[in-house]
Amino acid sequence: MAQALYATREAVRTALGSASSARDDAQIDRAIEQGSTDVDSLCNRTFQPLMATRYFDWPSEQTPRSWRLWLDEYDLIAPTQILSAGTVVPSTDYNLEPANDGPPYRYIETRLDRPSTWSGGSTWQHAIEITGWWGYSDEQTPAGQLAAAVSSTTATTVTVSDSSAVGVGDLLTAGAERMTVTDKALADTGQTLQTPVAAKKDDVLFQVADGTSYHRSEVLTLGAERVRVRDIAGSMLTVERAYDGTLLDSHSGDSIWAPRLLTVTRGAAGTTAATAPSGTALTRWAAPGIVQTLTVAEAMNTLMQEQSSYARTVRSQAGTGTRSVAAVVVDLDNLRARAVAAVGRQARMRAV
Structure with a gap:
């Protein structure tokens, strides 16, 4: 996956309500890539800068x-x-x-x-x-900063400060260079849990050494359990326990990990790979909202069809001569039409 996609792996997982699994990461990424290509074809333009x-x-x-x-x-x-x-x-x-x-x-x-x-x-x-x-646009949104220096132009991993702001498929900007995120892995935050917590869903207050090092919506790992940060007050994190299909567990002094180690493709989008110091501000390119939404929908449609061996009930779409999954066809057709109306490129007549 060398190019930025119009939706992230995390966005599709959230929409599907599925737990993370290395087994189907490649399948999801492929569906998103296909969805992004379908959106380009439908709208008659390329959105990525x-x-x-x-x-x-x-x-x-x-x-x-x-x-x-x-x-x-x-x-x-x-x-x-x-x-x-x-x-x-x-x-x-x-x-x-x-x-x-x-x-x-x-x-x-x-x-x-x-x-x-x-x-x-x-x-x-x-x-x-x-x-x-x-391209269509170059809208940038803040995505934290580099948590460690990028000291070489050939390194393929970078560590960031906020994993909630970056997803697999994102196009990041660090200085003059752009990088495509192709995977995420856990990195030690350098902190440990300060007070024990029980294996109870309502035991949701996690005390850490420095709450400013964490971010709302970040998914943290302690032992075999993942928790999602819902709120931060000083050194106290309010979390959602047993997140992402993991098992509830008790913790005492556990090291806290976060998926802040990114695998990236360097020098993406026509830029040149360059070194960058720790603390360099990061931004991520944001596709238009309707483009992101349609890409997620197209990817979900592909994944559901694959899971059923393309045996889901289908029907013809009026006036198109094509066939789609009956359960999603009405909303998906409507979403496609909205995308074309909002960001589709109209053909221009030219002399022959």
Whole structure:
């Protein structure tokens, strides 16, 4: 899994109400990858941001206005450099359009009150070169920080401060580098339980040495039991016991572990791997809400069909000629339609 996905493994597990199991992690990841691809196909665009260089012919076969360059199937978030016939076009000399709705931007116009123009130079082929961030959006949300330095550009594991803010499939940003999270493993938080707790569901107050080191919704492991942090007050954690299908157990002085050790793909989304000191702030790319929701739904549909050997009752969808699981088809069809209406890319007529 080299690319960021539109939903995380944890989100699908939560939606399914299933306990973690290494046995089906690969199956869930594959379903999410398929769901992400299906969403791209349905909406006729790619949502993940990518740093890349794209080339365009000028003049093109579309014979547009002399100041307008259509980007066709490519959505542009933010250019870092534009070359026309090898000459840099300054940012003051062009407008990204539609200015009132973008990003993403669908075309670029050179300003008529500035000297720069689109030019074919010695050849019209690949005459215009645009480097920058491509995709639908680059919305970033805080995701804690690095809990240990990344001292090499080839390391494939990083330790983070907040496992609740990061899921498998996320695209993380640390400095100028982006990393795709491909797995999570337990790391010792360096703290132990300060007072004993009994094997009772209502024994939910866990005293720790430093409550600021933990976060709401983090899943902690003590012995063979997992607990989910519901609230934090000073050094007291209020938790949900026997979380994620684990067995209730008593604890006394147990070491506290959290899934903060991430396996990552370095230099993702067109960036370059780089070192980073401990404490570097992390952010995660967030796909549009409707895209995340539909990806989870598509993944769940795939998983349920696989679990039944594709023997679930199906029926034809009116007007589509396709067949889907009857139990989910109405809501899933509605969700697909909402996604297309909200973030789908409409085809643009072009000259032939």
